[in-house]
Amino acid sequence: MSEHELKALRVRIDSLDEKILELISDRARCAEEVARVKMAALAEGEVPVFYRPEREAQVLKRVMERNKGPLSNEEMARLFREVMSSCLALENPLKVAYLGPEGTFTQAAAMKHFGHAVISKPMAAIDEVFREVVAGAVNFGVVPVENSTEGAVNHTLDSFLEHDMVICGEVELRIHHHLLIGDNTKTDSITRIYSHAQSLAQCRKWLDAHYPNVERIAVASNAEAAKRVKGEWNSAAIAGDMAAGLYGLERLAEKIEDRPDNATRFLIIGNQEVPPTGDDKTSVIVSMSNRPGALHELLVPFHDNGIDLTRIETRPSRSGKWTYVFFIDFIGHHRDPLIKGVLEQISQEAVALKVLGSYPKAVL
Ligand SMILES: O=C(O)C(=O)C[C@]1(C(=O)O)C=C[C@@H](O)C=C1
Incomplete structure (x- = not known):
């Protein structure tokens, strides 16, 4: 490519950037207007609700449906995610607690869901994320709930038994683990x-194959593992990109998870009921009396409908x-007439039924 061609293309890019800049500013001014309208519509004593997950899901889906490339739908939605995050911050910046410390996959999930224009607060344990939301110190919390390789995160499920919480959203994150080392690590020791x-x-199988005799030490988080490696010459950590970047570690081996489709699902917890979008999920907790056929009775209404x-x-x-409780997730919103009927049927047989929340299915 000639210098001349390159120059001409850059002039075009500059002119497009100016237009994008103007359009983003217009959009941000619109969001400010939205905030004004929301405030004006408030009844006395009513608290304004600026964050609307159902609307955000619609915006991102629309972007993905209309995208004609060359950027992928996911890439385009990620860009709009950040634009919306900044627009919301103009209305009212959200405070979000997550399972920390900084550099965890939960932080990555929080950023994927809310974008980067939020005030984020790392917490030392899952239960603390719940407490922070209950206390009203933050608007929302982000906690892991299941991993496709290892199954349920029991701390999170048990926290729902102790705290009254609404599930407002879900995020799925592909989890890639790397073997990380510091500047001083002696790789053969x-x-x-x-x-x-x-x-x-x-990463069990990978470790068995590559480091069968090396001691595996479980610590509170991947970020904590990365932090420790910084000060030791004979250790390595397994963690993701965020922790590697945060602690300046090098990847000795990349993507070492045993299953290439390894993913974790996270929940957004808060106090806000989310209206239906037409593409929702609902989570409930049910306890049945301890008698033969109880689980079957619980499942029949779902099957029949x-x-x-x-x-x-x-x-x-x-x-x-x-005695046991069942955590059940299903497609639909608890305000849909069909789902309402099913939940009524179940509550007649159950000892207790609690709707934890209905929320838009993860878009990204
Ligand atoms: O539509 C709204 O209610 C807005 O506040 C605007 C907007 C946006 O930027 O599109 C911003 C924040 C909300 O969470 C949803 C959407």
Whole structure:
């Protein structure tokens, strides 16, 4: 390509950027107007709701449907995600707590869901994320709930039994683990590998094949593992891109997870009910009496009404030894008449039924 051609293309890019800049500013001014309208419509004592996950899901879906390339739908939606995040911050910046410390996959999930224009607060444990939301110190919390290789995150499920919380959204994140080392690491003398227990489990086969005799040490988070490696010459960590970047570590081996489709699902918890979008999921907790056929009775109404169950998990209940509660996720919104009917049917048979929330299916 000649210098002349390159120059001409850059002039075109500059002119397009000016237009994009103007359009983004117009959009931001529109969001400011939206905030004004929302405030004006408030009844006395009513609290304004600036964040509208159902609307955000619609905006992102529309972008993906209309996108003609060359950028992929996901890439384009990510750009709009950030534009919307900045527009919302103009209306009212959100405070979001997540399972920290900085550099965890949960932080990456929080950024994927809310964009970067939020005030984020790392918490030391899942239960603390719940408490922070209950106390009203933040608007929303982000916690992991299941991994495609290792299954349920029991701390999160159990926290729902203790706190009254609304699930306002879900995020799915592809999890890629790397073996990370610091500037001082002697690669032929590695005697210990740090990571979170779930990540060690997700890379078990790779570790058996490549580092069979190296001690595996479970620590509180992948970010904590990365932090430790910085000060030790004989250790490595298993963690993701965010932790590697944060602590300036090098990738000795990339994408070492045993399953290439390894993914984790996270939930957004808050106090805000989310209206239907037409493409929603609902999560409920049900406890049944301990008698033969109880689980069958619970599942029949879903089957009879053709409702798609996406997940069912059992946890010990807090009310007695060998009694259980079921966490069930299914497609639909609890305000849909069909779902309403099914939930009424179930509550007649159940000891207790609690709707944890209906929320838009993950868009990205
Ligand atoms: O439509 C709204 O209610 C807005 O506040 C605007 C907007 C946006 O930028 O599109 C911003 C924040 C909301 O979470 C949803 C959408």
